[in-house]
Amino acid sequence: MALAPRPSLVMSHGQGSWLYDEDGQCYLDFVQGWAVNCLGHCPEPVIAALRAQAEALLNCSPAFHNRPALSLAEQLAQSAFGGQVLFASTGAEANEGAIKLARKWGAARGAFEIITLQGSFHGRTLATMSASGKPQFKPLFEPKVAGFTHVERFDLAAVEAAIGKRTVAVMLEPVLGEGGVWPATVEYLQGLRKLTSERGLLLILDEIQTGMGRTGSLFAYQEAGIEPDIMTLGKGLGGGLPLSALLATDAVCCFEPGDQGGTFNANPFVVAGGLAVLQTLQQPGFLAGVRARSAQLVAGLEALSTRCGLGSVRGRGLLLALELAPDGRQPPVLASRVVSAARQEGLLLNAPTATALRFMPALNVSEAEVEQALVRLESALSQAR
Ligand SMILES: *Cc1c(COP(=O)(O)O)cnc(C)c1O
Numbered sequence: 001m002a003l004a005p006r007p008s009l010v011m012s013h014g015q016g017s018w019l020y021d022e023d024g025q026c027y028l029d030f031v032q033g034w035a036v037n038c039l040g041h042c043p044e045p046v047i048a049a050l051r052a053q054a055e056a057l058l059n060c061s062p063a064f065h066n067r068p069a070l071s072l073a074e075q076l077a078q079s080a081f082g083g084q085v086l087f088a089s090t091g092a093e094a095n096e097g098a099i100k101l102a103r104k105w106g107a108a109r110g111a112f113e114i115i116t117l118q119g120s121f122h123g124r125t126l127a128t129m130s131a132s133g134k135p136q137f138k139p140l141f142e143p144k145v146a147g148f149t150h151v152e153r154f155d156l157a158a159v160e161a162a163i164g165k166r167t168v169a170v171m172l173e174p175v176l177g178e179g180g181v182w183p184a185t186v187e188y189l190q191g192l193r194k195l196t197s198e199r200g201l202l203l204i205l206d207e208i209q210t211g212m213g214r215t216g217s218l219f220a221y222q223e224a225g226i227e228p229d230i231m232t233l234g235k236g237l238g239g240g241l242p243l244s245a246l247l248a249t250d251a252v253c254c255f256e257p258g259d260q261g262g263t264f265n266a267n268p269f270v271v272a273g274g275l276a277v278l279q280t281l282q283q284p285g286f287l288a289g290v291r292a293r294s295a296q297l298v299a300g301l302e303a304l305s306t307r308c309g310l311g312s313v314r315g316r317g318l319l320l321a322l323e324l325a326p327d328g329r330q331p332p333v334l335a336s337r338v339v340s341a342a343r344q345e346g347l348l349l350n351a352p353t354a355t356a357l358r359f360m361p362a363l364n365v366s367e368a369e370v371e372q373a374l375v376r377l378e379s380a381l382s383q384a385r
Pocket of ligand 1: 090092
């Protein structure tokens, strides 16, 4: 069935920042499975962990503990804000769990409404599509799940005005990723934390795209000096494997057996891969490397934008966007055309909006590869024009 607009290529193998198709063409991959392959294609630490785990235990069902899941839960909680962890397979599933957890927590006082942002993306299950503020989702699959209020992004007063007696939580991405890479400011995040605490509401951060080192710190909220009550992780957590997680403070963890779960939750094989990812990200100097490559890519994109008369660069860490339209004027070329031209030049990019290009390379991309991507992007731009 139609899943995504796909070119006729068939991908066959990958290594680090490079992806190869069946015809032997080779691509510098700055999409990396939509910010999933945080260590690039087929990273050695993940492969080694999977090999060992495949021979030890593939599955024992969530009815039993398994060692990799216990270790990863403990290490995630320790490196985040403590509390408890629930593993799932996809980001949408983790967010579905976050929504259910907030609703259960608020049920005693009849509160269930969650305030989310216009332009946000939280997944493609019915509830997470309903939570999302993506305009294209609006007419689809009616009737939606009730209980979500969408407010103007990054407007604290709009959140405050939307709070009612049925409100239980505010949920947002620290950087609106699919919406076009729009980062929330530190002041906004701090303001939201203060507001939600004062009003007895939960702050839910969807760090599915921003978490696991993507923004240059392990979790994006850490850059704002705040802590959420609930956080969801996905994408980079599994380094290419289907793994997501729901983290919550002890005060919020009110699920009882049967409330939430799934057959493949905390699957030892997948979780073993996640454990290898987290341990790699925590090696000394790893996140400093992300910040250095980010600075290099930002500087390169800004220089290119000046030379080619394009718009501004935005984002955090290695989740960046180049706006093709200079200050609200017409873009010289559509982002989707640049994406196709870049593929011809051997560079894989993504266009979250009609006028923006998104860059989400592997977090261990090399200096030379960033340089090479900038060269290929510039020729793609002139081809597309
Ligand atoms: C990708 C994404 C999701 C959905 O994750 P899936 O694994 O596709 O279900 C949810 N929230 C954010 C912020 C995302 O980037």
